[in-house]
Amino acid sequence: MSQPAVRCVNLGKHYGDFPALTGLNLDIKAGAIFGFLGPNGAGKTTTIRLLTGLSRATAGEAWIHGEPVTHGGGTVRRHFGYLPEELHIYGWMKGREFLTLMGRLAGLNGRGLQDRVEEMLALTGLLDAAGRRVGKYSRGMRQRLGLAQALMTHPPVLFLDEPTSALDPVGRREVLGLIEQLRGQSTVFLSTHILTDVERVCDQVAVLDRGKLITQASRQELVERYTAPVFEIEFAGDGGEGLHELKETLVRFPWVDQVEVEGARLRIFASDSEKAKVELPAWVVGTGRTLLRYALSRPTLEDVFLRLVGG
Amino acid sequence: MFVTLLRKEILENRRTHRLLILSVVLLVFGMLSPVVARFTPEIIRMAAGDGADTDVLMQLIADPTVIDAVDQYLKNLTQIGMLVLVLLAMGLVAGEKDRKTAVLLLVRPVRRSDFLMAKFSAFALSLCLCLAASGLLCFLYTGLLFGEWLDARAFAAINGIMLLYLLVPTTLTFFGSTISRNSVLAACIGLGGWMALNLLGSINPLRDYMPGRLSAAAAGLARGMPFDAWTAVLTSLALIIVCLICAAGIFQKQEL
Numbered sequence: 001m002s003q004p005a006v007r008c009v010n011l012g013k014h015y016g017d018f019p020a021l022t023g024l025n026l027d028i029k030a031g032a033i034f035g036f037l038g039p040n041g042a043g044k045t046t047t048i049r050l051l052t053g054l055s056r057a058t059a060g061e062a063w064i065h066g067e068p069v070t071h072g073g074g075t076v077r078r079h080f081g082y083l084p085e086e087l088h089i090y091g092w093m094k095g096r097e098f099l100t101l102m103g104r105l106a107g108l109n110g111r112g113l114q115d116r117v118e119e120m121l122a123l124t125g126l127l128d129a130a131g132r133r134v135g136k137y138s139r140g141m142r143q144r145l146g147l148a149q150a151l152m153t154h155p156p157v158l159f160l161d162e163p164t165s166a167l168d169p170v171g172r173r174e175v176l177g178l179i180e181q182l183r184g185q186s187t188v189f190l191s192t193h194i195l196t197d198v199e200r201v202c203d204q205v206a207v208l209d210r211g212k213l214i215t216q217a218s219r220q221e222l223v224e225r226y227t228a229p230v231f232e233i234e235f236a237g238d239g240g241e242g243l244h245e246l247k248e249t250l251v252r253f254p255w256v257d258q259v260e261v262e263g264a265r266l267r268i269f270a271s272d273s274e275k276a277k278v279e280l281p282a283w284v285v286g287t288g289r290t291l292l293r294y295a296l297s298r299p300t301l302e303d304v305f306l307r308l309v310g311g
Numbered sequence: 312m313f314v315t316l317l318r319k320e321i322l323e324n325r326r327t328h329r330l331l332i333l334s335v336v337l338l339v340f341g342m343l344s345p346v347v348a349r350f351t352p353e354i355i356r357m358a359a360g361d362g363a364d365t366d367v368l369m370q371l372i373a374d375p376t377v378i379d380a381v382d383q384y385l386k387n388l389t390q391i392g393m394l395v396l397v398l399l400a401m402g403l404v405a406g407e408k409d410r411k412t413a414v415l416l417l418v419r420p421v422r423r424s425d426f427l428m429a430k431f432s433a434f435a436l437s438l439c440l441c442l443a444a445s446g447l448l449c450f451l452y453t454g455l456l457f458g459e460w461l462d463a464r465a466f467a468a469i470n471g472i473m474l475l476y477l478l479v480p481t482t483l484t485f486f487g488s489t490i491s492r493n494s495v496l497a498a499c500i501g502l503g504g505w506m507a508l509n510l511l512g513s514i515n516p517l518r519d520y521m522p523g524r525l526s527a528a529a530a531g532l533a534r535g536m537p538f539d540a541w542t543a544v545l546t547s548l549a550l551i552i553v554c555l556i557c558a559a560g561i562f563q564k565q566e567l
Contacts, residue, residue: 052418055566072563077420088411092326104315105419149415 003066005030005157005187006051012059013046020046021211024060028204030156031184035202035219036191039309043211044191045085048161051189052082064157078107081150085161085191087142091135095126095145098134102149120148123178140171147178157187164197176201195302205301209309222304230297231268231280236290246287253279265293313425316416320433329399330437336395337388337441341448344384348375349456377461380453381469381533388473389526393480393505396438400484401498403430404562408492414567424559431485431555438481439474446470461533468538469529475547476525480505482554489558508550522547 004027011024021043028034038044049055051062056071063069067076089098099117103109108116121127124144134142143166150158160179164172179201182188192198198205199219206216215222235242243266247259255272270276277296284291324330352372359365404427407413417423446466454460484501491497512521519542528540 049566054414054418071566072417072423075420077418080418082415082418084411084414086411087415089415090323090412092323097322101315101319102415102419105312105416105421107420146415 002030004028004063005032005065006034006189007063008047008051008060009062010060011047011050011057011062013043013050013055014058019211021050024208024213026206026213026216028187028189030065030187032204033179033183033188033202034190035198035205036189036208037193037195037198037205037305038191038208039193041210042208042309044193044208045161046211047208048082048084048159048189048191052080052159053077078153079155080157080159081153081155082159083143083146083150083161083163085165087146089134089142089145091133093134094131095134095137096121096130098145099148099152103152106153108153116152120152123151124148125174140167140174143167143171143175147175151182155186157189158182159189159191161191162193163190164192164194172197195300195305199301207305207308214308219301222301229270229273229276230303231270231276232293232295232297233266233268233280233284233291234264234293235287236292242289250283253283255279312421313429316421316425316429317433320429321436324433324437329434330441333395333399333437334441334444337392337445338448340384340387340392341445342452344387344449345380345452345456348379348383351375375457377453377457377459378533380449380457381461381466382530384449385469385473385526385530385533388477393477396477396481397484397498397501397505400434400481401488401501402494403434403485404488404558405491405494405497406488408565408567409494411567417567423563427489427559427562428555431482434481434485435478438477442470442474442477462535465532465535469532472525472529472532472538472540472544475544476522476529478551479508479522479547482551486554486558489562519543520546522550 006026006028008024008026011021011026012019013021024043024047036044036047046055050057051064051069053069053071053074053076061068064076065079067074067079069076093101096117099120100113103113103116118127121130124147126141126144126148129137129141134145137145143163147160147163150160163179164175167175176197179188179190183201183203188201190198190202202219204216205219205222207214207222243261243264246266247261250256250259250266250268255270255275256268257271258269260267260269268276268280270280273296281294284294352369352375355372356365356369359368404413413426417426446469450461450463450466480501483504484497487500487504488494488497491500508521509523511517512523518524519540522543524540524543525547528538528543532538
């Protein structure tokens, strides 16, 4: 088996008595787009800061492409690109100058450096703005420039900390498109709390909450493992109040795990879907109402996430 | 890597107007010091008006000489010049840490000591160039206004000594800027350290070892006296080196 692109063993970080991250064990396959999910304050940024050597671990160890991560130094920094959550680029510098500087610091030079700078500017759609100072860039343009600098050296591992949270829908789509293009070329460690981004691009997912890893699996596995099917029922002429009465009758069934009323719709989470498939249609008939819609829906990652972090 | 970072710092000093402010301040000193020394007695005479009291007053004020021009130049550098340098140096590292701009550079395979030394070197180089231009201006204006030229070698030596003198509070501020995240705190560390050195310099046995002795030695050179502050030169150089080594050591361990 090939070595993991990123490996953490019992990695931890305490700020005084506060445990920002506890006993993190992770193995990320090379070439994966890895979604690192968690609510705000879960410890996602702390993990990335530890993995990039910006912060010092108080416990455990980490490796990137087999090289140990050390605080403040080490050759391991040749193996990754990094886009921080709070991206601050020198406002006095021009876009092209900034990428040239970042390329030089990563060891590129000469014609190769110039070509790579132009390639990255073209890839991120910044060719026209390359001669302007970064201080004049919009937030989305700065984010794309940040992504370009992270990609400058074809890094085997790319750490992206909330890369889309500050972007409008168009900017988000562009950045996610760029990440998708990296599938199979680089290992992308994507920290985010935006579940739709993870659903769209990630193949591996880990969920972190209050500094602890709750689970790590493929996206599909996670959905299958943690969520029972959801039955959706909609009756004619029901605005909502009647549904709450129906909910009370439903929760008495032993195979019902949870019932949600969403507008004119009932969402039923079943702990035993086979029993539900048999008994639910009979219950519907028993209500004497006109059925508009009856569906067995696929659970979303959001459902899984909310269950895991108790939302 | 150091050269790449040094070029970035020089460009930053230019683009953020740090170099412009420093050059304007020092060039004004170089230009105005001889003018003030030359025309101060005449200004006083005009302000006092005519009368017997004015004659008595003017007899008390000696005719201005080139020495007065150099003294005025040194006074400007040691007072306002030093303050301007502290203000410009206080954000060199603290500003980058506070704005988090250093993060993107330091996750690259860059030595943190290279990052620090490039910053310090670019600033010291800017100071060196601006001081040289200021000294040249002072030399020319003094010669033109007084009709008497300063000894060029002695005046060059005076500027060299002043460069070392000014680098001490600059380095103390740079050290403060490295150990803190706050530019104002960095300025306080720089000024506090400089005041402490000057207080130590007021104690007689320590006087000859303190950097403050350098300005007095520079004034002595202008009067044709031999240079007698080598111990102060060595102390100043040692202080600068120790501050930079400590700053690099502390910065290496800092979380960004």
